[in-house]
Amino acid sequence: MADPLPLCYLNGRYQPLAEARVSPLDRAFLYADAVYEVMPVYGGRPFRFEAHRQRLTRSLAAIEMDDPHSETEWRDILGTLIGRNGGGDQYVYWQVTRGAQSGRNHAPLPQIARTVFAFCAPLPAVSADVLARGVACVTAQDTRWARCDIKSTALLANVLLRQQASQAGAAETILLRDGELTEASASAVHVVLGGQIITPPPSHQLLPGTTRGVVEELAARLGLAHRSAPVSEAQLRAADEIWLSAATREVQAVASLDGRAVGAGVPGPLWRRMYDGLQNYKRELAGTPW
Numbered sequence: 409m410a411d412p413l414p415l416c417y418l419n420g421r422y423q424p425l426a427e428a429r430v431s432p433l434d435r436a437f438l439y440a441d442a443v444y445e446v447m448p449v450y451g452g453r454p455f456r457f458e459a460h461r462q463r464l465t466r467s468l469a470a471i472e473m474d475d476p477h478s479e480t481e482w483r484d485i486l487g488t489l490i491g492r493n494g495g496g497d498q499y500v501y502w503q504v505t506r507g508a509q510s511g512r513n514h515a516p517l518p519q520i521a522r523t524v525f526a527f528c529a530p531l532p533a534v535s536a537d538v539l540a541r542g543v544a545c546v547t548a549q550d551t552r553w554a555r556c557d558i559k560s561t562a563l564l565a566n567v568l569l570r571q572q573a574s575q576a577g578a579a580e581t582i583l584l585r586d587g588e589l590t591e592a593s594a595s596a597v598h599v600v601l602g603g604q605i606i607t608p609p610p611s612h613q614l615l616p617g618t619t620r621g622v623v624e625e626l627a628a629r630l631g632l633a634h635r636s637a638p639v640s641e642a643q644l645r646a647a648d649e650i651w652l653s654a655a656t657r658e659v660q661a662v663a664s665l666d667g668r669a670v671g672a673g674v675p676g677p678l679w680r681r682m683y684d685g686l687q688n689y690k691r692e693l694a695g696t697p698w
Contacts, residue, residue, distance in 0.1 A: 436505035452495030542663030
């Protein structure tokens with residue numbers, strides 16, 4: 409991953425990222441008591457801002473916090489930060505923590521000033537090799553906590569699961585819980601069976617992905633059959649195609665799973681239609697209000 413861009417936002421100030429400081433007593437540092445978002449930016453235009461903002465607000469509500477900013481305020485904060493970092497293709501990370509509390513106490517939840525932080529980084533480019541050949545994935549049991557629908561900064565389980573992929577020379581770890589697909593360590597997962605795209609239904613066990621939502625909308629637009637339904641481990645392993653979707657991945661084809669080819673072992677025809685449809689959709693949005 410490329411180094412972050414030089415300017416960040418912290419509690420009302422735009423400043424050099426290298427100079428930003430937060431209290432060691434911040435509850436995000438002590439408890440991971442915080443939520444976050446990651447949003448791609450194409451040509452200086454945030455992609456699906458409202459979906460990301462709404463998900464942040466939902467995550468905050470789930471941990472008994474109010475959103476400290478209105479939609480208009482978030483637009484101004486993030487738009488200014490993106491512009492000051494040069495626009496173009498990048499992604500913006502932003503998080504809200506419960507704040508810095510004097511001392512350490514699990515409860516009651518303190519009513520203290522929230523910590524709001526955001527930074528930008530270059531958007532990772534998908535290589536020609538990945539587009540042509542797809543990526544390798546491994547599977548693992550889903551060992552994360554029970555509220556994966558909250559986009560919490562408590563990501564240790566995700567980190568360790570992703571490490572399994574790294575150690576196996578793979579791009580991602582696809583997760584199974586009680587014999588069914590949930591998602592991947594940092595991606596949504598879609599499978600193609602019999603010409604139909606199937607994505608596990610929303611639940612507390614997986615994040616309501618914004619890029620997942622784009623895939624579902626584009627499937628309807630492109631005339632591709634899609635449904636939300638449970639996916640068994642057997643169905644996953646028998647899939648004609650498997651896709652990953654995420655803010656910084658877009659939609660990637662999985663060519664192998666646990667060392668075995670998925671379908672023909674190369675990106676499939678429905679993935680190509682979806683990928684091309686997403687690129688066309690991005691071009692349509694270029695220059696439009698966000």
